Structure formats: C-alpha cells, structure tokens
Amino acid sequence: MNTVDDSARRRELRTAAARLFRKVGYPQATVRDIAKAVGMQSGSIFYYFKTKEDILVDVMNEGMRQFLEAARVPMDDAVHPRMKLRTLLVRHLMTLHQRNNDELAVVLSEWRSLSPRARRQIVAQRDEVEAVWNRVLRELADARLISGDIAILRLAILGAANWSVQWYDKKGKLSIDELADQLLDLFVPISARTAS
Amino acid sequence: MNTVDDSARRRELRTAAARLFRKVGYPQATVRDIAKAVGMQSGSIFYYFKTKEDILVDVMNEGMRQFLEAARVPMDDAVHPRMKLRTLLVRHLMTLHQRNNDELAVVLSEWRSLSPRARRQIVAQRDEVEAVWNRVLRELADARLISGDIAILRLAILGAANWSVQWYDKKGKLSIDELADQLLDLFVPISARTAS
Amino acid sequence: MNTVDDSARRRELRTAAARLFRKVGYPQATVRDIAKAVGMQSGSIFYYFKTKEDILVDVMNEGMRQFLEAARVPMDDAVHPRMKLRTLLVRHLMTLHQRNNDELAVVLSEWRSLSPRARRQIVAQRDEVEAVWNRVLRELADARLISGDIAILRLAILGAANWSVQWYDKKGKLSIDELADQLLDLFVPISARTAS
Amino acid sequence: MNTVDDSARRRELRTAAARLFRKVGYPQATVRDIAKAVGMQSGSIFYYFKTKEDILVDVMNEGMRQFLEAARVPMDDAVHPRMKLRTLLVRHLMTLHQRNNDELAVVLSEWRSLSPRARRQIVAQRDEVEAVWNRVLRELADARLISGDIAILRLAILGAANWSVQWYDKKGKLSIDELADQLLDLFVPISARTAS
DNA sequence: AATGAATGAGGTTTCATTCAT
DNA sequence: CATGAATGAAACCTCATTCAT
Numbered sequence: 001m002n003t004v005d006d007s008a009r010r011r012e013l014r015t016a017a018a019r020l021f022r023k024v025g026y027p028q029a030t031v032r033d034i035a036k037a038v039g040m041q042s043g044s045i046f047y048y049f050k051t052k053e054d055i056l057v058d059v060m061n062e063g064m065r066q067f068l069e070a071a072r073v074p075m076d077d078a079v080h081p082r083m084k085l086r087t088l089l090v091r092h093l094m095t096l097h098q099r100n101n102d103e104l105a106v107v108l109s110e111w112r113s114l115s116p117r118a119r120r121q122i123v124a125q126r127d128e129v130e131a132v133w134n135r136v137l138r139e140l141a142d143a144r145l146i147s148g149d150i151a152i153l154r155l156a157i158l159g160a161a162n163w164s165v166q167w168y169d170k171k172g173k174l175s176i177d178e179l180a181d182q183l184l185d186l187f188v189p190i191s192a193r194t195a196s
Numbered sequence: 197m198n199t200v201d202d203s204a205r206r207r208e209l210r211t212a213a214a215r216l217f218r219k220v221g222y223p224q225a226t227v228r229d230i231a232k233a234v235g236m237q238s239g240s241i242f243y244y245f246k247t248k249e250d251i252l253v254d255v256m257n258e259g260m261r262q263f264l265e266a267a268r269v270p271m272d273d274a275v276h277p278r279m280k281l282r283t284l285l286v287r288h289l290m291t292l293h294q295r296n297n298d299e300l301a302v303v304l305s306e307w308r309s310l311s312p313r314a315r316r317q318i319v320a321q322r323d324e325v326e327a328v329w330n331r332v333l334r335e336l337a338d339a340r341l342i343s344g345d346i347a348i349l350r351l352a353i354l355g356a357a358n359w360s361v362q363w364y365d366k367k368g369k370l371s372i373d374e375l376a377d378q379l380l381d382l383f384v385p386i387s388a389r390t391a392s
Numbered sequence: 393m394n395t396v397d398d399s400a401r402r403r404e405l406r407t408a409a410a411r412l413f414r415k416v417g418y419p420q421a422t423v424r425d426i427a428k429a430v431g432m433q434s435g436s437i438f439y440y441f442k443t444k445e446d447i448l449v450d451v452m453n454e455g456m457r458q459f460l461e462a463a464r465v466p467m468d469d470a471v472h473p474r475m476k477l478r479t480l481l482v483r484h485l486m487t488l489h490q491r492n493n494d495e496l497a498v499v500l501s502e503w504r505s506l507s508p509r510a511r512r513q514i515v516a517q518r519d520e521v522e523a524v525w526n527r528v529l530r531e532l533a534d535a536r537l538i539s540g541d542i543a544i545l546r547l548a549i550l551g552a553a554n555w556s557v558q559w560y561d562k563k564g565k566l567s568i569d570e571l572a573d574q575l576l577d578l579f580v581p582i583s584a585r586t587a588s
Numbered sequence: 589m590n591t592v593d594d595s596a597r598r599r600e601l602r603t604a605a606a607r608l609f610r611k612v613g614y615p616q617a618t619v620r621d622i623a624k625a626v627g628m629q630s631g632s633i634f635y636y637f638k639t640k641e642d643i644l645v646d647v648m649n650e651g652m653r654q655f656l657e658a659a660r661v662p663m664d665d666a667v668h669p670r671m672k673l674r675t676l677l678v679r680h681l682m683t684l685h686q687r688n689n690d691e692l693a694v695v696l697s698e699w700r701s702l703s704p705r706a707r708r709q710i711v712a713q714r715d716e717v718e719a720v721w722n723r724v725l726r727e728l729a730d731a732r733l734i735s736g737d738i739a740i741l742r743l744a745i746l747g748a749a750n751w752s753v754q755w756y757d758k759k760g761k762l763s764i765d766e767l768a769d770q771l772l773d774l775f776v777p778i779s780a781r782t783a784s
Numbered sequence: 785a786a787t788g789a790a791t792g793a794g795g796t797t798t799c800a801t802t803c804a805t
Numbered sequence: 806c807a808t809g810a811a812t813g814a815a816a817c818c819t820c821a822t823t824c825a826t
Binding site for chain 3: 612613616697700701737743744747748750751752754755760761762770771773774775
Binding site for chain 5: 597628629630631632635636
C-alpha cells in the first residue's frame with residue numbers, strides 16, 4: 001500500500017463515497033458530490049481514482065475484505081459444528097452493523113453497477129467467503145444436524161442475515177447475539193441443539 | 197382506468213420498463229431503452245407518461261397492488277392464527293415468484309429513486325400491507341405463540357421472504373410451500389405448533 | 393444513404409466540421425464550435441454522429457471519395473500513357489483546389505487523429521487511389537518513358553501535388569493545367585514527350 | 589545560452605517533446621507524457637518552460653535554426669548557379685532526414701498550434717531561409733536557366749522536398765543525392781544542364 | 785531542482801424532455 | 806398516436822498550470 005494506493009486522502013474519499021453510494025445509490029451519486037464531501041474540486045478526485053467506477057470497486061473491495069475477515073476466524077476442530085456456525089453468524093452480523101460500515105451495504109446493493117470485469121473480481125472474493133460457510137455447513141450435514149441442499153441453505157442464512165441491513169437498528173432491543181440465535185434456530189432446528 | 201391511464205400500450209410500456217428497471221436498475225435504464233423494447237421512439241413515451249419517474253411510480257404501484265392483493269385474503273376467524281400467517285406467507289411468496297413479476301422486484305430495490313412525494317405514496321401502500329401482517333401477528337402474540345416486538349418480527353419474516361427474490365429459483369428442488377414452512381418454523385417456533 | 397446517414401443536416405455538419413478541422417485542426421476544433429457553426433447546441437450533434445471521431449471519419453471518407461472519383465476516369469487504351477498521367481494529375485489537382493474543398497485538406501493532414509480502426513478504413517481507400525496511379529505508371533515504365541521504382545515515383549508525384557494545398561492560390565497566375573504540366577515534366581522528362 | 593535557457597535538462601525535454609509532437613501531434617501530446625519521457629513529474633516541466641506552448645516554440649526554433657544552418661553555406665560566386673541550388677537542396681534534405689530530427693518534422697506540421705505572436709517569430713526565420721533560396725533562384729533566372737515566378741518555383745521545390753518527410757526512408761534504395769538530383773531535374777530542366 | 789497534491793476551466797457525451805408535424 | 810429533430814443541463818473526465826515544500 002503505497003501513498004497513492006492507500007493514502008489517508010484516498011481512504012477519506014472512499015469513506016465519503018461509500019456513505020453517498022449507500023444513501024443515494026452509485027449512479028445518482030455524482031463525482032462532484034463525493035468531492036464536495038471531502039472539500040475538493042471534482043477534478044481532483046481523478047488524481048486518486050482513474051474513474052468513478054474505480055471508486056466503487058475500491059469501496060466494494062474494502063467491504064468484501066471485511067466480510068472475509070469476519071469469515072476467516074481460526075476455529076478449533078473440537079468445537080461443536082453448530083457453535084462454529086454461530087460464530088460465523090455473529091461475526092458476520094457484527095461486521096455488518098458496525099458504525100459507518102457503509103462499504104458493506106454498498107457491496108450488497110450496488111453489484112449491478114459494476115462492469116463485467118470488475119464484477120468478476122468481486123464475485124471471486126464473495127466465493128471465498130461462501131467457501132468458508134460451505135465448509136461449516138458440510139460439517140453440520142455430516143453430523144446429520146441439517147438436511148437438504150447446502151447451497152440453498154447458505155443462501156437462505158446469508159440472505160436473511162444480509163437483509164437485516166435494511167431494518168436492524170443496533171440501538172434497538174434486539175441484540176446481535178439474539179438475532180444470531182434466532183436465525184440459527186431457524187436453519188439448524190432446536191432439537192439438534194445438544195452440546196452447544 | 198380510462199384509456200390513457202391504463203391502455204394496453206401503457207401496460208406494455210410498464211411491463212417493459214419493469215423488466216429493464218429490474219435488470220439494470222432504474223437510473224441506468226434510459227427512456228430510449230424502454231421505448232426500443234416496445235418498438236417506439238423515445239419521444240412517444242411522453243404521450244403515455246409525463247416523466248420517467250412517473251413510469252417508475254406506475255411500476256411500483258402495480259407491484260404494491262399485487263402485494264396488497266396477496267395480503268387481502270378473507271380469513272375465517274376460526275382458523276388457527278399460525279395457519280393464517282402461513283397463508284399470508286405462501287401468498288406473498290407466490291406473488292413474488294410468479295413469471296415476469298418484475299414489478300415486485302422493482303418495488304423492493306428501487307425505492308431510493310423515488311422523489312419524497314412519490315415515496316410517501318408508495319410507503320402508504322406498504323403500510324397497508326404491513327397492517328394486515330401486524331393484525332395476524334397480534335393474534336399470534338395474544339395466543340402466546342410468539343414473543344417479542346411484533347414490528348421486528350414482521351421485518352424479519354418479510355425480510356427473509358423478500359431476500360429470496362435474489363436467489364430463489366422456482367424450477368429448483370425447494371417448493372414455495374416448503375420455503376414458507378421453513379420460514380414459518382423459524383419465527384413461530386415448532387414447540388408452538390400444536391393445533392395447526 | 394437513408395435520412396440519418398446522409399441527410400441535408402448531416403452534410404451541413406460535415407461541411408462545417410471540415411472547414412473547422414482544416415482551419416484549426418481536429419483536436420482544437422471543439423464540438424461546441426462545430427455546433428455553433430450550424431446554429432445548433434453541442435448536444436444536438438450527437439443526434440447525427442455517435443462520436444466526434446465519427447465526424448472526422450465522415451469528413452475523410454467524403455474526401456477520399458472525391459479523390460477516388462478523380463482517379464476513376466475511364467481511359468481509352470489507345471491514349472498515350474503520358475497523357476493518361478496528365479489526366480490523372482489534372483483531375484487530382486482540380487479536385488484538390490475546388491472551392492471549399494476542405495474535406496480533401498483534412499484527409500491530407502488529420503490522419504494522425506484517427507483511431508487505428510478508422511485509419512485502416514481510410515488507408516484502404518487510399519490504396520485504391522494509389523492502385524490507379526500505379527497502373528498508369530506501370531504503362532509508362534513498360535514504354536520506357538520512366539525508370540526507377542514506381543512506388544517512389546508515385547509518392548513523389550502525389551507528394552508534390554498534395555503539398556500544393558499549402559500554397560496554391562487558384563486566383564494566382566499559375567493555372568492548374570500549367571501546374572500539372574510542370575510536375576509532369578519533372579517526373580516524365582521532356583525528351584520522352586513524343587506524341588502527346 | 590545560460591543554464592536556464594539551454595541546460596542539458598532543457599535540451600532533453602525539448603528532444604523528448606519533439607519526438608512526441610511528431611508522433612501524436614502537439615495538441616494530443618500531454619505535458620504528463622513529455623515529463624514521463626524524461627522521468628519527471630509533470631509539475632517539474634514548468635521549472636524549465638513557462639507554458640506548454642513555450643516548449644513548442646523552443647522545438648520549432650531549434651528546427652528553424654537547423655534549416656537556417658543548412659541554408660547559410662558560404663558559396664563561391666564562381667560556382668555555377670545550378671550547382672548552388674543543388675547544394676542547398678542536398679543540405680536541406682540531409683538536415684531533414686538526419687536521425688531523430690523530429691524538430692524539423694514539427695516545424696513543418698505544427699505551425700497551426702502556434703499563437704499569432706509566436707507564429708510571427710517563426711515565420712520571420714522561415715523568411716530568412718526563403719531569402720537565401722530566392723537569391724540563388726534569382727541567379728538562375730538571370731542566367732535564363734529557369735523561367736516563371738521565382739516564389740512559386742521556390743514553393744514547389746521546397747514543397748516537394750519537405751513532403752518527403754512523409755515517405756522518405758533513408759535506409760531505402762534512393763540516396764539523398766539521387767533524390768536531390770531528381771528534384772533538381774524537375775525544376776531546372778535537363779537541357780539547361782551545361783557547365784555544371 | 786523537483787515533487788505531489790490540487791485546481792478549475794473546458795472537453796465530449798448522455799439523456800430526459802419538448803414540440804411541430 | 807407517434808415521430809424525428811433538437812434542446813440544454815449536467816455528467817464524467819482531462820489537462821495545463823500552480824504552489825508549498
């Protein structure tokens with residue numbers, strides 16, 4: 001990460017862009033808006049990013065990096081598979097609802113604005129995250145704790161979790177741990193809850 | 197519904213617009229694209245719609261109308277509340293995954309593109325749908341079949357259901373009934389399933 | 393040539409563009425300038441041309457078409473080869489110095505501004521013109537009226553002729569016929585002038 | 589020629605600029621391109637040149653200086669006028685086709701990019717060159733070796749010679765001496781070649 | 785002597801919209 | 806009903822230029 005690739009100013013721009021992209025959407029957020037948000041002229045943006053889409057790619061890469069970081073937790077083999085899934089879920093939801101985490105919301109909503117080339121790059125990272133979830137779900141299936149297609153189950157769990165970005169309010173009554181447990185109960189039925 | 201308000205041509209335009217809005221997003225779908233999809237020139241669109249946003253409003257109104265239609269099912273008071281919720285859920289998911297039902301996908305993804313004025317109008321309809329769900333959830337709460345904040349529960353259920361628009365494939369193994377039951381089990385725990 | 397490909401307005405734009413390209417050069421001629429020259433707004437240009445480069449391509453195609461027209465004169469086999477060359481030269485110079493023939497000047501000076509793709513297309517037309525000249529020069533060589541490399545000779549003749557665009561004034565003393573004869577004498581020496 | 593006016597670095601910049609101006613044209617050559625060619629940042633250029641146009645003026649001055657140097661050869665009055673013209677022509681062509689002599693090509697092609705003020709300065713130098721040619725052509729006319737308007741003849745000779753910049757390849761078969769002789773024969777007809 | 789950061793004017797292009805026909 | 810032509814505001818982006826360091 002040299003000065004241009006991840007300078008403080010570039011980070012500042014990425015953050016401001018993420019907030020705007022989340023708020024009004026990537027296509028409606030103008031380069032001028034982003035520049036104004038950090039007190040720049042619009043032309044100056046292009047000292048840091050080659051194109052507007054590059055800003056989006058940078059935002060989404062950062063978002064994906066955080067998702068990956070949440071998924072890449074070292075887990076003791078001895079831990080019960082259901083507990084492993086719970087850990088993944090809690091870390092995923094925590095990452096999602098941290099303060100000002102606009103990058104993650106953008107990852108979930110703006111993939112349509114990516115060029116095919118950039119999309120491939122982001123999808124590759126998403127696949128990495130899903131591979132981690134698949135591994136844990138495979139363990140649960142091997143232990144007969146879940147049944148059915150693992151892929152669909154993964155989509156359902158991550159989908160339900162990700163949708164919370166649209167309504168979950170971390171100042172509300174429901175804690176992230178509680179939300180995680182509720183979702184867990186849905187997909188890994190209670191009767192399976194033995195040694196957690 | 198006079199000739200101008202809902203002529204065959206106008207419906208044709210709305211359908212084409214919905215498909216485009218879903219595929220590339222409202223801001224990226226140009227009036228020219230929509231016109232070309234029905235074999236028109238872009239200028240002709242404005243004989244049917246005053247502005248581009250009016251097309252979006254029309255699409256979303258139609259989407260909301262369908263959601264409302266799904267929610268407004270006459271239900272015998274004698275029916276078990278859990279069964280009532282199941283009926284709502286099945287009808288909601290059916291509506292969502294019918295063929296070419298792009299209006300609904302647009303309702304879920306493009307509310308950011310509405311002006312405040314139009315948004316208020318759409319939100320009013322959404323509130324109507326939610327009121328129906330709230331009534332049924334209230335019955336479930338009164339019968340001690342669920343606990344917690346009804347609003348949050350409603351958001352969670354509808355959220356999980358709506359997210360399926362991003363992954364559910366009606367040609368796949370999972371039937372809509374099965375999906376409904378899985379979701380139902382999540383939010384109205386199995387132990388509560390007594391007299392359904 | 394349908395309405396959009398060669399409408400009066402499109403021709404008008406091409407003519408105005410050619411004049412500007414010749415006067416200030418393609419890169420310095422702005423789309424706004426061209427539009428203003430025909431009393432339009434800059435945005436309107438793009439109803440007729442997809443890009444600014446397309447205007448240049450259109451201008452150069454028209455220029456090349458005229459060069460080709462000048463070269464494609466039916467010639468009786470019995471005519472003396474030197475006379476054939478003179479005909480080519482006169483027609484070429486006439487075409488070059490007709491009134492307002494800015495397209496031709498642009499062909500000669502703006503090839504650097506073409507993208508590789510467009511350049512290939514223009515070069516193909518130029519090759520057609522050169523083929524005609526080569527044929528006549530071949531006849532002269534076969535009749536021992538000239539010696540040396542035909543390609544270099546062609547370049548020298550056309551070069552000297554084309555350079556005249558930078559200085560020849562048709563209102564001056566030198567007529568185009570006289571200019572043609574002077575050039576002819578240079579490359580097909582006088583001693584060879586027998587039956588012309 | 590103090591340190592700022594003709595330092596090694598400044599010469600390096602001029603050379604790099606000349607190459608770029610020739611290759612892509614002055615308007616398309618960016619200051620960044622020029623800077624990169626000598627391993628500088630674009631801002632640093634302005635330590636050596638006040639404006640981008642000043643670079644062009646410097647390049648063209650250098651080009652003109654070389655043309656003048658070619659023209660300013662001391663010539664014995666006793667030499668035959670036709671031989672004097674040949675000397676001018678050979679030196680002119682040699683100067684034109686020396687290795688990396690991009691300044692000269694730029695002189696011939698980029699005069700349109702000069703401001704009126706700068707143009708006047710360059711034109712003044714060009715006039716000096718032309719004066720030398722005129723003097724020799726006058727001698728030829730006085731000796732009845734040529735006829736017609738001297739100015740037009742000069743334009744034709746220099747034009748044909750200068751056009752060679754677009755096609756002459758010094759690695760090809762035609763030597764510069766041969767080219768000079770061919771051109772000479774054109775404008776000072778063979779029959780006049782008596783005492784050379 | 786040189787740089788890195790930033791400017792701001794201006795370029796090409798897009799696109800919703802208008803309107804005479 | 807529908808079109809073809811045109812608009813004009815605003816978008817993204819470029820680039821010569823400045824200036825503190």
